[in-house]
Amino acid sequence: MPSADVPIQAEKARAVETVDLIPLLNEDEAEVARQMQICNACRYCEGFCAVFPAMTRRLEFGKADIHYLANLCHNCGACLHSCQYAPPHEFGVNVPQAMAKVRLNTYGDYAWPAAFGRLYKRNGVTLSVATAAALSLFLLLTIAMQGELFPQGLNGNFYALFPHNTLALMFGAVFGFSLLSLGIGVRRFWNNLSPGSSEGRAKPAAALEAGGAVLTLKYLDGGHGEGCTNEGDKFTLWRRRFHHFTFYGFMLCFAATAVATLYHYLLDLPAPYPVTSLPVLLGIAGGIGLLIGPAGLLALNLRRHPDHGDARQRPMDRAFIVLLFLVSLSGLVLLALRDTSWLALTLAIHLGLVMAFFLTMPYGKFAHGIYRAAALFKSSLESR
Amino acid sequence: MIDVLVIGGGNAALCAALMAREAGASVMLLEASPRQWRGGNSQHTRNLRCMHEGPQDVLVDAYPEEEFWQDLLKVTGGATDEKLARLVIRASSKCRGWMRKHGVRFQPPLSGALHVARTNAFFMGGGKALINAYYRSAEQLGIQIRYDSPVEAIELHDGRFVAARVPARDLDGGRRPAERIEARSCVLAAGGFESNRDWLRDAWGQNERGEWAADNFLIRGTRFNTGVLLRDLLEQGADAIGDPTQAHMVAIDARAPLYDGGICTRIDCVSLGVVVNRDGERFYDEGEDFWPKRYAIWGRLVAGQPGQIGYSIIDSKAVGHFMPPVFPGEQAHSLDELARKLGLPEASFVQAIQAYNAACRLGTFDHTVLDDCHTEGLVPAKTHWARPIDTPPYFGYALRPGVTFTYLGLKTDDTAAVRFGGKPSPNLFVAGEMMAGNVLGQGYTAGVGMSIGTAFGRIAGVQAAAASRGAHSSHNRGKHHAIS
Incomplete structure (x- = not known):
């Protein structure tokens, strides 16, 4: 009755692929x-x-x-x-x-490669440099291919600027590398903390539970459903809601790209697509979510209680939020101006920002969602 | 002039302020502490002992009035007022909806506290979360809240409250002048005197060994409960209740901070091992009853030992079966090594443990029931959960008496009025620890402090609001309103 009965952690059978951590605590x-x-x-x-x-x-x-x-x-x-x-x-x-x-x-x-782990230290700078570099790249490419930033008569056809295969290759390669890098990172993290035994049977149920916690952001509800704190001890659901705008906005944009890829390869329907087409509608919806979400998160972040979290990480948080916002904004501007002479410039800016986002995915705030999901899975596994 | 002045900033004070405001009074609340220390001992609490006739959200089964009353009767040894106690018990079954309305959230019992799932409703996030919720609600309702405002004296006229005096004080680098705050009525809810070292010393005096026992006490609660207002009222002739040496007192880790050690400094392995004094000798039955029913007597038991210190001794069999202590214990691979580490006389300590080990009659060890493992022919006996201390490593934790709050207070009745020469004041009321001694003459049972504070805080608030309107409230008014 009065005992807490705390099970002592099972001995740790270490999986093969781990990072050699110094066992002493820093x-x-x-x-x-x-x-x-x-x-x-x-x-x-x-x-x-x-x-x-x-x-x-x-x-x-x-x-x-x-x-x-x-x-x-x-x-x-x-x-x-x-x-x-x-x-x-x-x-x-x-x-x-x-x-x-x-x-x-x-x-x-x-982080993988390990040397890139250092990019977390001054992450605001990392994201800024990546953004500047990617923007420069696409602006220079535009000038190199068109001779100017405002070429006429493209009629919204951005493949006339950058051929489809060039874009697919560039972005596919960078995105693929980022996914690989994140995957290896989170796998190392997992292998270090997973006891690796006796948790097998409950896996599907635990995955379902953890997935639910990720998709609903269960733990931003305060345990009572009224949300988390921001500037003081008062609870608010807005942090959770703005995260949802951001996450689902991102997923809609991802869906837009996926549908467009199917159109391109399966239906032989190359872009540009009309505004009422599925990929564009998905993109608009996602883009709006990715404006509201990051803008709201930034507003909350700026008003956050000074004792919350680690103040040194604010540049990382804010740089990531701003980059997401700019990715979305530039995409919507591109859509609005695609039939004008601004196409080339807006396209170069949008592609540059998206490239910067992809490049820094494994070395910035994006990673928090991946590591959080892994930790939630672990929590669901060990609590049953 | 404001209608109701509430002096104090913990649970009882906030309940009074909120109820008075809801009754339409203008309310000012004076908290002695700075904002970050607000809430008195309530910030260290975690639950409310609740009567209930059947399962109620976080509460399982039933905890009827009679059982609650019997529990209270047992722990106080009869030092209680049945009428007021039953008033508290009944109020505890009806107050949670109101608490929720003001933002308090409840949760199922914490791990390691399942034994009170039936009797106690836990605050989500503990007492400080409750305090935060009440302060937010108070601000929203337009209650004036002033921190850093310790009241040093009350002005009375024929038993009537006239004004409160706050002394000049240094604050944020500036000097705030002395103030005299008038109000039509007043609620006193400023806590006991446990943080007043001199008063504790006087109350406990010198024992037969010539020791000033209270000098060795630690205070689990707030450093701001210095009893200034309590003393002022007693000196002005308010009727008193309770013994100044009686208090909610538990045995805590001797390394705990002098003030505000709160819950985490408790040592919960007493019933799994033995406790010796500084001479290495046992002095009380560690297995008398379930720990939650006995933890509150051990502060006083340790206070009675030489040097006011005890040592809880366990072996490795107990590890993992009690709430983990905040500080690691002394650890040793033999009993004499443990004695050396704890600074105990080796020979008598080892002898005491060996005598205990030899006296153990092992049955089926089960910490969840009053099991049949006991000692035979040993004085004092250990009547349950007696297992030999024979499996190294051994662990030892030094214990000191930890005072949560004192019971000396102001005598009151079911209207929460302060009384002078047996006559209730028309506009001065009292709630919380300043009057808990009316219900708790001695002993303690988990969560009852909050039951008393909530019940009397709410009654005092309603009465003070009524008194401020000049309406002399009827006897049962408080009880009546407490149902809302």
Whole structure:
């Protein structure tokens, strides 16, 4: 009855493909371990999210546990405002902040190729440089091929500027590399934290549950359905909603591209497509979502309580949000101006921004969704 | 002039302020602490003990009035007022809808606290989340909230509240002048005196060993409960209730901070092992009853030992079967090594453990029932969960008395009025820890402090609002309103 009966973690059968982590905790990890020791003796925040139930399944916090918990944390801030041990208490507990610091390290640690992990350190600069480089590339290509930035008489046909196969090859290669890189990164992360045994049977159900948590952003609901905190202890659902606009906007844009690819190869219907066609309609809907979502997230981010998360990561967050916004905006502008002499310029800008986005996908804020999903899957597996 | 002045910033104060505002009064709330420390001991709480006749959202089964009353009678040893106790118990079954309306959220019991799933409703995020919700609601309703405003004295005229005095104080680098705040009525909800070291020292005095026992107490609760207002009222002739040495007192880790250690400093392995004093000797039956029913007596037990220190000793069999402690224990591979690490006399400690081990009569160990593992021929006996301490590594945790709140308070009745010479004040009311001693003469049972604070806070708020209108409220008014 009175016992907590905390199962001690099963010994870790390590899978083959892992990153050799130094088993000693670094400063940020040691801080998470210290705070988890306090939280595990308190547990008041258990109802907010998946982090605290996962914590209660452990008595000690090793490196892999800390990486896992850090990526499970959605930085909703509810536990900070509810914490009797938050600063100015001498225990100085600020779980979302401690987790955020470790989280950034894990993206860097698991990145592939490993040398690129460094790009997380000054990520605002990384994204800016990538954007500038990609923009320059497409503007120069345009000038090289057309001799000017405002060629006439293209009638919306951007394949006259950049042949379909050239674009498919360039973007396919970069996107493919980014997916591979993210895949290897998250696989290394997974192999480091997965005990790799006895969890097999529950997998489909756990995947379903974790998938639901990802698609509904369950843990941005505060545990009571009223949302997470932003500028103070008040709850708001807007962070969750703007994430949904962003995520589903992105997915609609992705769907637009996929449908267009089918049109091109299966139906032999090359672009440009009329505004009322399926790919364009999907693209418009997605584009609008990708304007509303990032704009809202930026507004929330600018008003965020200073103690939330790791202030040093704000440039990374904001650069990513702005890039997403610009990708969408440039796409919609391109659509509006495609039948004018602005086609070449707007196309070059849009392609440049999309390229910058693809290039930095595995080395920027985009990764948080992937690592979060893996951590949620792990949480669903071990909680059954 | 404002209608109702509420002095205090914890659960009872907020309940009073919100109820008074809902009754149409203009309300000002004075919190002694800065904003970041607001909420008094309520920020450390986690649940409300609730009577209920059948399953209710987060509460399972039933916890009828009579059972609640019997539990209270048992822990207080009869030092309670049945009428007021039953009033609290009944109010606890009806207040949660109102709490929800003001933003409080409940959740199923925490892991490690399943034993109170039937009797206690847990606040999602704990007491500080509850406090945050009440403050948000209070701001929204237009209650004036002033932090950094400790009241040092009350002006009374023939038992009537006239004004509160806040001394001049330094704040944010500036000097804030002294203030005199008048109101038509007033609710006192400023907590006990547990953070007043001198008062504790006086109350406990010197023991037969010449020790000032209270000097070795740690305070689990807020550093702002210095009892200034309580003392002022007592000196002005308010009727008192309770013994100044009685308090909610548990055994906590000796390394806990002096104030605000809260829940996490509790040591929950007492019933899984033995407890010795600084001479290495056992002094009480560690297996007398389930830990949740006994944790609140161990603070006082340790306070009675030489040096006001105890040592909870377990072996590796107990690891993982209790709430993990906030600080790691001393760890050793032999009993004499553990004695050395804990600074205990080796010979008597090892002898005490060996005597205990030899006395253990093993049955079927089961920590979830009052099992049949007990000692024979040992004084004091361990009556349940007695298993030899023989499997290294051994662990030891030094224990100190940890005071949560004191029970000396102001005598009151079912209208929450402060009384002077047996006569209730027409416009001065009291709630929370300042009057909990009316219901809790001694002992404690989890979540009952919040039940008392919520019930009397709400009654005091309604009464104060009525008093501010000049309407002398009827005797049962508070109870009546508490149903809303």
